[in-house]
Amino acid sequence: xxxxxxxxxxxLTKLESKLFCSCKANYRDYxxxxxxxPICMGLPGTLPRLNQKAIKKATIIAMALNCSTPEKIAxxxxxxxxxDLPKNFQITQLNIYGDTSIGGPGMIMVGNKKIRITRxxxxxxxxxxxxxxASSKNQITLVDYNRAGTPLVEVVTEPDFENxxxxxxxxxxxxxxxxxxxxxxxxxxxxxxxxANVSIKGxxxxxxxxxxxxxxxxxxxxxxITRQESLHAREIPIxxxxxxxxxxxxxxxxxxxxxxxxxxxxxLEGDIPWIKIxxxxxxxxxxxxxxxxxxxxxxxxxxxxxxxxxxxxxxSDKFYSDLFDQSHTEKNAxxxxxxxxxxxxxxxxxxxxRTQSKLQSSHLRDLADAIQSEKLTRTSAKNAxxxxxxxxxxxxxxxxELDLGNVxxxxxxxxxxxxxxxxxxxxxxxxxxxxxxxxFLVGKVMQKTKxxxxxxxxxxxxxxxxx
Amino acid sequence: xxxxxxxxxxxxxxxxxxxxxxxxxxxxxxRIKNVDEKLHAFLEVNSKAVEQASKVDKKIKSGEKVGACFxxxxxxxxxxxxxxxxxxxxxxxxxxxxxxxxxxxxxxxKEQDAVFVGKTNLDEFAMGLTTEFxxxxxxxxxxxxxxxxxxxxxxxxxxxxxxECVASLGSDTGGSVRNPASFCSTVGYKPTYGLISRYGxxxxxxxxxxxxxxxxxxxxxxxxxxxxxxxxxxxxxxxDNDKDDYLSGIDSGIEGKKIxxxxxMIEDGIDPTVLSATNDAISKLEGLGAxxxxxSIDMVKYSVASYYTISATEAGSxxxxxxxxxxxxxxxxxxxxxxxxxxxxxxxxGPEVIRxxxxxxxxxxxxHAGKYFLKALKVKSKLTKEVNExxxxxxxxxxxxxxxxxxxxxxxxxxxxxLFQVDINTxxxxxxxxxxxxxxxxxxxxxxxxxxxxxxxxxxxxLLQAAHSLESTVQLPEIPx
Numbered sequence: 048x049x050x051x052x053x054x055x056x057x058x059l060t061k062l063e064s065k066l067f068c069s070c071k072a073n074y075r076d077y078x079x080x081x082x083x084x085p086i087c088m089g090l091p092g093t094l095p096r097l098n099q100k101a102i103k104k105a106t107i108i109a110m111a112l113n114c115s116t117p118e119k120i121a122x123x124x125x126x127x128x129x130x131d132l133p134k135n136f137q138i139t140q141l142n143i144y145g146d147t148s149i150g151g152p153g154m155i156m157v158g159n160k161k162i163r164i165t166r167x168x169x170x171x172x173x174x175x176x177x178x179x180x181a182s183s184k185n186q187i188t189l190v191d192y193n194r195a196g197t198p199l200v201e202v203v204t205e206p207d208f209e210n211x212x213x214x215x216x217x218x219x220x221x222x223x224x225x226x227x228x229x230x231x232x233x234x235x236x237x238x239x240x241x242x243a244n245v246s247i248k249g250x251x252x253x254x255x256x257x258x259x260x261x262x263x264x265x266x267x268x269x270x271x272i273t274r275q276e277s278l279h280a281r282e283i284p285i286x287x288x289x290x291x292x293x294x295x296x297x298x299x300x301x302x303x304x305x306x307x308x309x310x311x312x313x314x315l316e317g318d319i320p321w322i323k324i325x326x327x328x329x330x331x332x333x334x335x336x337x338x339x340x341x342x343x344x345x346x347x348x349x350x351x352x353x354x355x356x357x358x359x360x361x362x363s364d365k366f367y368s369d370l371f372d373q374s375h376t377e378k379n380a381x382x383x384x385x386x387x388x389x390x391x392x393x394x395x396x397x398x399x400x401r402t403q404s405k406l407q408s409s410h411l412r413d414l415a416d417a418i419q420s421e422k423l424t425r426t427s428a429k430n431a432x433x434x435x436x437x438x439x440x441x442x443x444x445x446x447x448e449l450d451l452g453n454v455x456x457x458x459x460x461x462x463x464x465x466x467x468x469x470x471x472x473x474x475x476x477x478x479x480x481x482x483x484x485x486x487f488l489v490g491k492v493m494q495k496t497k498x499x500x501x502x503x504x505x506x507x508x509x510x511x512x513x514x
Numbered sequence: 515x516x517x518x519x520x521x522x523x524x525x526x527x528x529x530x531x532x533x534x535x536x537x538x539x540x541x542x543x544x545r546i547k548n549v550d551e552k553l554h555a556f557l558e559v560n561s562k563a564v565e566q567a568s569k570v571d572k573k574i575k576s577g578e579k580v581g582a583c584f585x586x587x588x589x590x591x592x593x594x595x596x597x598x599x600x601x602x603x604x605x606x607x608x609x610x611x612x613x614x615x616x617x618x619x620x621x622x623x624k625e626q627d628a629v630f631v632g633k634t635n636l637d638e639f640a641m642g643l644t645t646e647f648x649x650x651x652x653x654x655x656x657x658x659x660x661x662x663x664x665x666x667x668x669x670x671x672x673x674x675x676x677x678e679c680v681a682s683l684g685s686d687t688g689g690s691v692r693n694p695a696s697f698c699s700t701v702g703y704k705p706t707y708g709l710i711s712r713y714g715x716x717x718x719x720x721x722x723x724x725x726x727x728x729x730x731x732x733x734x735x736x737x738x739x740x741x742x743x744x745x746x747x748x749x750x751x752x753x754d755n756d757k758d759d760y761l762s763g764i765d766s767g768i769e770g771k772k773i774x775x776x777x778x779m780i781e782d783g784i785d786p787t788v789l790s791a792t793n794d795a796i797s798k799l800e801g802l803g804a805x806x807x808x809x810s811i812d813m814v815k816y817s818v819a820s821y822y823t824i825s826a827t828e829a830g831s832x833x834x835x836x837x838x839x840x841x842x843x844x845x846x847x848x849x850x851x852x853x854x855x856x857x858x859x860x861x862x863x864g865p866e867v868i869r870x871x872x873x874x875x876x877x878x879x880x881x882h883a884g885k886y887f888l889k890a891l892k893v894k895s896k897l898t899k900e901v902n903e904x905x906x907x908x909x910x911x912x913x914x915x916x917x918x919x920x921x922x923x924x925x926x927x928x929x930x931x932x933l934f935q936v937d938i939n940t941x942x943x944x945x946x947x948x949x950x951x952x953x954x955x956x957x958x959x960x961x962x963x964x965x966x967x968x969x970x971x972x973x974x975x976x977l978l979q980a981a982h983s984l985e986s987t988v989q990l991p992e993i994p995x
Contacts, residue, residue: 085615089835091608091716092595092617094749126831128856135834190839312878314827314887317721319750 050252051214051268052206054242056199057225058172059104060232065196066171067095067138074193075235079177087196089133094318101198102149104230105169106324107336108200109150111224112164119323121147122169122316127309130190131174138316139170139201149200149324157217163205172197194237200230206244206252211269214243218261223363227340233261234398245271250278250285255299258292267292271299343368351380357388366401367392373408379415386414390429394436405439406432413442426498427451451499457508460492460500464508467491478513485509515541517677521586521734524680528574528584535574535585539567539629542587546631546678549995554653555672557592558600559632566629573627581627582741588623589679591670592633593640594725595714596620603716604648605638606862607836609843617714618746619683619725626741631679634669638864639833640685640718642666643693643936646927647866654923655698656995658960661920664694670728671698676995681734685715687723688821689915689940692952694728696915696964699954699990701729701981705739706972707947708753711746717832719825722944732953732982736760739974753972760975768983769803771909778814779913779939788914791956791963795912798987809904809911813897814942818934820897821941822870823877823890830874833867836860869930898946905970910980913939915952915964939966949974951981957991 062072068086071077086093102120109116124136140148150167174195180186202221208214222233233239241264246252255271258264275285290299338346343362347353353361362368367387375383395401414432417423423431423446434445445451467488468475474491478484485506492505515537519527527533543563550556560566570585590596593603595613597620602608616624623630637647645653645668653668655661656676663672667684671694674682684691686704695702704726715725727738739760746752773796780792796806836842838859845858863871877886904911917939926933943950948971955965965984969977 088840090614090841091601091603091611091835092593092613092714093615094713094717094720096748097750124831126834128834128837128852130839133835133840135837136831310880312827312831312875312880312883314831314878315721317751317828318717 049209049245049247049272050206051208051210052244053202053204053208053214053217053264055202055204055218055221056172056240057108057202057221057231057233058235058238059101059198059200059230060235060238061230062098062100062104062198064098066098066101066169066198067196070196072197073235074197077193079189079191079193082193083195087133088192089135095138095316097319097322098198101169102322102324103332104198104228105149105167105200106329106332107228108202108225108230109153109167110329110333110336111228111339112150112153112155112167112202114153114164114167115146115151116149116324116329117146117151118325118329119147119321120149121321122319123313124316126312129173130188131176131192131195133174133192133195137171137173138319140168141313142166143313155217155220157213157220160207160209160213162207162213162217165203165205167203168201170199170201171195172199206246211265211272214268215265218264222261223340223365226365227368228337229365243268243271245275247272247275247279247285250275251287253285253287254289256289256291256302259294263292263294263297266297267299270297274299347371347384351375351377351384353381353384357384360388360392366395370406370408370411374411374415376412379412379419382415382418383411386411386428386432390432391436394433404436406436407439410435410442417442417446421501421503422446423451424493424498424500424502426493430498457504460504461508463492463495463500464505464512467495468512475513485513517541517545519680520730521680521737522731524586525582525584525737534567535570535629536564536568539585539587539631540564542631542677542679545676549656549676550678552654552659553656553672553676553678553995554651555634555669555676555678556589556632557602557604557635557650557669560599560630563587563629563631570627570629581625582737583623583626583628586628586681587631587679588628589631589634589670589673589682590620591636591640591667591682591684593636593685593716593718594619594683595716596630596633599633601633601716602650603639604636604645604650605864605867606649607842607860609862611841613714615714618711618748619742620714622741632673634667634673634682634684636669636684636690637666638867639716639829640666640687640690640723641829641866641870643689643933644923644927645669645694646923647864649864652923655920656993657699657920657957657962658994660922661961662697662923662925664697664916664920666690666694667702667728668694668698671695671700671702674698674700674728674730675993681730681738682728683725684728685718685723686726686940686944687719687825688937688944690723691726691728692915692940692950692964692966693937695952695954696966697920697962699957699962699964699993701727701732701735701951701953701985702915702964703727703735703739703951703978704943704949705743706753706949706974708751709739709755709949709972709974710742711744711749711752713746713748717828719828720832721828722821722824722947732951732978732985733761733764735951736764736978739978755972755974758975760978763975764979764982766979767802768799768910768980771804771980772907773799773804773806773980774809774904774908774911775806776814776911776913776939777808777810778812779917783935784914784917785919787919787958788917788963791958792912792914792965795955795965795984799912799984802983802987806912807908809908811897811900811904811942813893813900814938816893817897817941817945818938820890820893821937821945822873822934823886824894824945826870826874827878827887827890828874829867829870830878833863833871836863866930894945897942901942901946901948902970909969910977911968913966913968915939915966919958919961919963943968947971949977951977953981953985953988954990955984955988960994962990
């Protein structure tokens with residue numbers, strides 16, 4: 048049986064500052080080596096100044112993944128040399144001297160499959176190496192320390208996945224969960240990175256390191272299973288090793304570095320005393336946790352009668368569920384859910400479009416009201432929504448500007464109905480025997496009014512005229 | 515100008531207008547010029563010190579609010595960062611390192627209008643107890659310049675005892691404040707771990723070291739502690755002392771107090787002169803109304819081994835950052851093969867630093883940690899338990915600060931084990947985090963002997979009271995320089 052385990056590194060990008068200093072946690076907008084200070088550069092004499100909010104956020108993640116949360120946690124030094132590591136040790140956590148990591152064993156359901164979480168640890172991200180130069184001969188390595196010290200939560204799972212599909216589903220759940228907890232923006236480049244270990248039946252465990260995105264993680268796992276299976280089929284032994292993911296060629300490559308031989312000389316980080324996260328603090332954090340995705344879904348279905356499928360889509364994306372919760376009333380909930388899931392999703396389907404969108408929750412409320420009071424047809428509402436996202440103008444302005452208001456004036460509408468009937472004598476004749484044809488005529492009226500005709504009134508008028 | 519006054523006397527003299535800060539600092543700088551060629555307490559002298567003192571005088575004249583130090587000339591061990599000044603740790607590795615920020619203790623002293631006269635010599639990265647391991651040459655004991663001044667804060671102790679400043683800040687990892695204080699006949703104090711912020715002190719063994727003052731009197735130490743102590747957001751290990759006033763009640767005496775004499779610290783290898791000084795001290799304390807009694811702390815015999823194992827482990831990690839990638843010195847790189855690169859980058863470390871880093875790479879490594887590092891941690895925790903137990907019975911513990919007299923420069927430098935053993939009486943308070951203080955007690959054949967008091971965690975105030983009581987019984991000869 049194939050066994051896959053994951054180690055996922057998630058940056059807490061929603062935090063204001065780094066794990067041990069006040070530089071920005073989100074370093075992406077900075078010129079190289081400008082989001083740095085004596086502490087994150089590891090200058091002589093500096094000490095880590097613990098970001099208490101990071102402790103809280105990481106605890107919340109542990110709770111959301113049903114992990115045990117110890118009342119006392121500790122940090123350790125992992126000693127190794129690497130140019131992107133300013134102190135030449137990383138401040139991290141581990142459990143070899145008892146459960147001192149921020150999260151202990153937990154689990155999460157992926158469909159019907161239970162995935163066990165081994166532990167959750169909080170640590171600092173190193174800086175970044177940038178390679179320049181075309182060939183290995185003239186290649187130079189540049190170091191950017193902007194990222195050094197960014198708070199990182201590592202989620203370690205047991206080898207409970209059986210195939211890449213489960214891995215993907217888990218990753219989707221995890222990134223929705225992190226987004227919903229408002230701790231991370233999984234869409235940001237480099238915010239989510241992973242290592243995986245993969246073994247097939249009868250083979251040794253192979254570690255894959257350095258996978259830069261969730262998208263590549265699934266690919267890497269898939270590649271590795273195929274590679275191992277083809278070796279197995281040819282009766283070539285699968286050796287226990289560390290492989291690196293080559294994200295250009297999309298393959299795994301055997302690592303020249305024997306990482307398993309590194310000795311990290313772990314010991315307690317004396318500059319950060321043990322941190323107490325007592326039961327009272329834990330209870331408080333729990334009570335302040337954002338509503339979980341599953342409970343949101345449950346609420347949408349039972350309270351507002353929103354269809355199951357729609358509720359799943361709406362609840363799993365914090366952007367949409369926040370919009371929904373900010374705009375809906377008991378009366379218009381279904382309508383708003385409908386607008387979001389059928390019309391809005393197509394308009395803001397990327398992170399970039401979302402940030403550019405001018406839509407406010409009040410817009411959605413106005414739209415739903417206009418539809419329910421039959422001031423706007425659904426088609427017009429969709430056109431209006433497009434304009435709102437683009438310009439952020441008020442609905443009433445857009446209706447006036449684009450002349451989207453419903454044609455509900457009976458006389459006016461009757462003229463159009465007459466016009467259609469005179470143009471479609473055949474359909475009129477058919478409609479008398481086949482009631483379905485009447486919809487064709489409604490459509491024609493809509494076409495003529497650019498979707499603005501009040502559909503109920505149109506139907507009534509047509510029925511009256513036919514009979 | 516009489517430079518031989520205490521910090522409190524200095525404050526009074528300037529406050530009352532008897533002397534100006536500028537004149538005093540100027541005379542101090544003159545004194546440094548005259549004697550430091552011989553003593554080598556300083557690695558760098560602040561060329562702006564007199565100017566800074568005159569600014570304080572102006573503040574006083576204009577009636578502006580003046581800080582508690584009134585322009586007091588203070589020297590700073592060169593492993594504590596002062597913004598825009600070189601902080602070398604007496605190492606070639608940091609020969610040109612200019613700190614871009616102030617250590618917390620420096621900010622606090624600046625706020626109180628202290629004037630820094632210069633940076634003092636030390637054993638490279640504070641590893642040693644003689645200053646002979648300074649990359650810039652040893653300091654000399656002002657009582658006899660053929661002798662070591664102790665270390666690693668040797669330069670600080672020399673500068674105080676030779677009147678090159680009024681007070682100094684050193685750092686104490688295994689005795690590095692108390693040992694030179696004892697050898698040079700100054701007060702040297704290692705606070706409870708966390709009482710003074712370490713932010714800006716270049717780490718050697720961060721879990722056990724503290725910044726501590728070296729002064730002429732115990733009261734001066736209390737005066738400085740009032741300024742230096744307290745919570746610091748930049749150091750997670752600092753403790754809240756509720757702005758305690760360490761000067762108030764310092765004359766309370768020690769009548770009725772119980773003092774334990776640590777047997778393991780006056781046994782093997784103790785110099786007979788030091789032993790007899792210790793017995794004198796005990797008699798004097800009894801004369802003051804204290805009850806003294808022998809006490810045994812079994813783990814003391816393993817404490818030096820434990821100390822060197824733990825401090826080397828932490829040093830190996832703390833000094834790993836000196837890889838010449840971000841700052842350091844230029845050197846020709848031939849290729850990027852890691853081992854050849856790092857061995858080249860580290861050629862500027864001196865022999866003692868290299869010794870401890872090699873040790874620090876070995877003792878916590880997998881396969882050896884159980885035999886060395888983890889065992890050392892066990893000793894540390896057992897020792898702490900024993901000490902806590904002892905303090906249920908005693909108010910203070912006493913032992914000579916160093917079991918031997920100052921020795922000659924060069925005498926022990928080639929025998930690291932013998933040097934390590936000299937730390938036997940001082941490492942206990944670092945391993946357990948308790949406060950301790952060395953008080954000048956005797957001068958024997960021209961060489962000083964210091965007496966050490968230890969108290970339990972956070973009993974620093976009471977410790978200073980006891981030290982002051984003993985100090986008041988002592989009359990020492992004038993220093994011959």
